[in-house]
Amino acid sequence: MAPIVGVAVLGIAYLASRPLGGSPRPSFFVIASAAPGVQIGQIAPGTATADDGQLSLSDLDGTPLRLADFADRPLWLVFWKTACEPCEAEAADVTAAYAAHRNEGLAVLAVDVWDTPDVVRDYTASHPLDYPIAIDTSGSFLAAYGVWGAPTHYFIGSDGIIRDRYFGPMTADLIAGSLATIVQTEAP
Numbered sequence: 001m002a003p004i005v006g007v008a009v010l011g012i013a014y015l016a017s018r019p020l021g022g023s024p025r026p027s028f029f030v031i032a033s034a035a036p037g038v039q040i041g042q043i044a045p046g047t048a049t050a051d052d053g054q055l056s057l058s059d060l061d062g063t064p065l066r067l068a069d070f071a072d073r074p075l076w077l078v079f080w081k082t083a084c085e086p087c088e089a090e091a092a093d094v095t096a097a098y099a100a101h102r103n104e105g106l107a108v109l110a111v112d113v114w115d116t117p118d119v120v121r122d123y124t125a126s127h128p129l130d131y132p133i134a135i136d137t138s139g140s141f142l143a144a145y146g147v148w149g150a151p152t153h154y155f156i157g158s159d160g161i162i163r164d165r166y167f168g169p170m171t172a173d174l175i176a177g178s179l180a181t182i183v184q185t186e187a188p
Contacts, residue, residue, distance in 0.1 A: 037146020038154075040162050045144035047071070049160030055144055057134035060117050060124070065134050070107045072158050074182035079145065079152040081114040082123040086169035087151045093172045095130050101183050105158070109134055113142045113150065155182045 038045060046055035048071035057065045067075065078094060080087040098108045108131035112120050117135050124133065136142055145154060155164040155178045163181035166174065 037148075037165070038144070038162055040164060042162055043160050044075075044077075044154065044156045044162050046141065047075075047156065047160035055140045056138060057111065057136055057141060058117075060121050060133055060135065062117065065109075065132070067109070067156075070109065071160075073105045073107045074158050074179075075156040076106065076108045076179070076182070077145070077154040077156065078108065078110045079113050079142070079147045079150055079154075080110055081112055081150050082119055083115075084150045088127070090151060090169045090171075091127065091129065093170065093175055096172070097175045097179060098131050101179060104183050106179070106183050108132070111136050111141055113139075113147055153178065155179065157182050 043050050044067065046057075046067035048068040050067075055067070057067075059065050067077075076098075078087075094108065094110075098106060110129060110131060110133045112133065113136050115123075115135070117137075120133060120135060141147070145152070149167060151169055153164075153166040153170060154162055157163045164178040166178060170178070
């Protein structure tokens with residue numbers, strides 16, 4: 001009887017340790033406590049139409065960068081970090097979407113919310129990105145947008161209004177749907 005119970009226990013332990021529904025997928029990379037963030041339809045913090053004026057970013061060389069610099073253009077904010085596997089997995093789709101819509105005025109700004117400029121410079125040396133990268137050294141953007149995981153995406157119209165947002169990694173189809181809320185494409 002003991003061998004049968006032992007085999008049953010081992011079988012149950014094996015089954016309990018297996019992922020359900022196939023291979024596990026990367027999880028959402030949590031970087032802070034969950035916060036509600038800004039909502040669709042609100043003015044995006046840091047933009048030319050916002051009333052805050054205190055939010056600051058810097059590029060990889062330490063030069064100040066403001067969202068107001070992207071005024072009158074549709075803006076896609078991608079909050080990410082270098083050690084985020086889902087961020088790296090979606091990077092090719094972000095690059096492709098930016099290339100497809102750049103001539104329509106789309107601006108993409110990747111905001112690193114955790115790493116130092118040196119870490120991001122090292123990362124981008126081996127993972128070239130075709131859009132501007134900013135560092136949130138003060139954590140003010142992380143707090144203003146309620147970013148608690150990476151990647152997090154905000155799609156901001158040329159009027160500074162948040163038109164869409166997405167928490168987690170995006171696919172090409174999800175990106176296309178969200179970009180349609182801020183980029184006006186001409187019909188053929």
